[in-house]
Amino acid sequence: MSERKNAAKTVHPRSRVKFYFLLVIAVLVGFIAFTQIQTANASAQLAKDIKNIKSVVTEAFIAPQTLTVIPEQMGSIAVSSSATIAPALDASVKLQASQNMIAFAHTRTQNRFNHIYAADSLVGKSLYGKIQTAIDAQSKGRFRALGGGIRNIHWRQVLVNGSQASVTVDAIVWARVKYSDESGMIHIAKPTAGYVKVFTLKKISDQWFVETQLDDDLQSAQMSINQIANPTPAITPTQSTHTRKP
């Protein structure tokens, strides 16, 4: 009886080897699966980050063209969330924007900027002030922004490093403006130009915000990330080493 018990407990040496072999294989497969899942998650997160970064940068790129366009009346134009194409008002609109629409434009600008620029971004604060001024100026009856947006956008480089990112992008932007000269003659201009811009962004609570942006020429766009300076707003013209295409 005891021999039979001992025989039952005895494991064949080849079976033991086989068992450990299978165990090692299982661990390896598990490890590979784990790393694959991690990589896939990281890739998915990176893709999500890049998508969000592009969305924020696009809005920042064309903020001066889109946010200065004051609706003619509430609901007459769509406020596009993608902001790749800004609404264009009919050229027959009055030069003097109504006060309630100016107030609407101010609120819209504030909401957009809260989603685009970091709260401590000096560039954001400066640009916000300029756009608010341009909105207010449309109450004087001398000019009206009719539309603006992007015709082409080229992502030269998107670098993501944890919660920091750097983006170099060029695009053709357009605007449409109606204005009267000193003799009262009405003009409509449709300026178009190509710009290169370098943005730095930071991630706060899973959202990306623009920290700095450099509006400049090809020369600055080719600088490495470490060379990008944080532009400081100033009241009077300041020394700089770059000129830029109009």
Added chain:
Amino acid sequence: MNRYSSFLKKIVYAAGLRDQLSLAFRFAFVLLVGIVGFPIFASTAFAYNRSAAVAYADKWALSNDPNYLHYSEDCTGFASEAMYAGGDQQNRAWHGDKTSLSADWDVAPDNYFYEVNQNGAHLAETVNSSNSDYWNSYNATLPGDLIYYDWTGDGSIDHMAFQVNAGKAASDPNNPGWSFTGDLMDQHTTNRWHAPWNDIEYNPNYSITVIYEVSHKN
């Protein structure tokens, strides 16, 4: 008073300073004439030839003068060439030729500070979209004067153009039927001949741009 005067004379004679004082007075007189006279002489000797400067700008607005070095962004170099054609003298800070260009010659903000601080120019007016003068066809400066542009209103000058004679602007190929009559400018980088001074027709960032109108010395 006489007592003190005679006392001083005695000291002068006693010290043998009479000749030296006479020499000092002569030297002071020459110095005074120099200080007062030189600026008068200099102001009459220099005359900025606006017509010559404008003629140069119109001639080379759409091409490069082979007598000067040109980079891809040569807006300021072009304006400097026109000013040189108008009689401005090259110097250590502001110079350009076939082989080299100084920063004050070729870089817009550097040129602005050179003109205003060292070359007798003055800022005639600063305008942006909230200022009605921005939308006027005519600005505060004259042919031969300088126009500086800060595209984003961040306080850093990005571009400059050279004001030429007023008239009808060249047609805009991107905007058929458009017309403008008023003060005009020529510029390089994106070469333009007889474009509107405020550049609204070509500047999508017009709403945040700041323009500095600078009067060149006469």
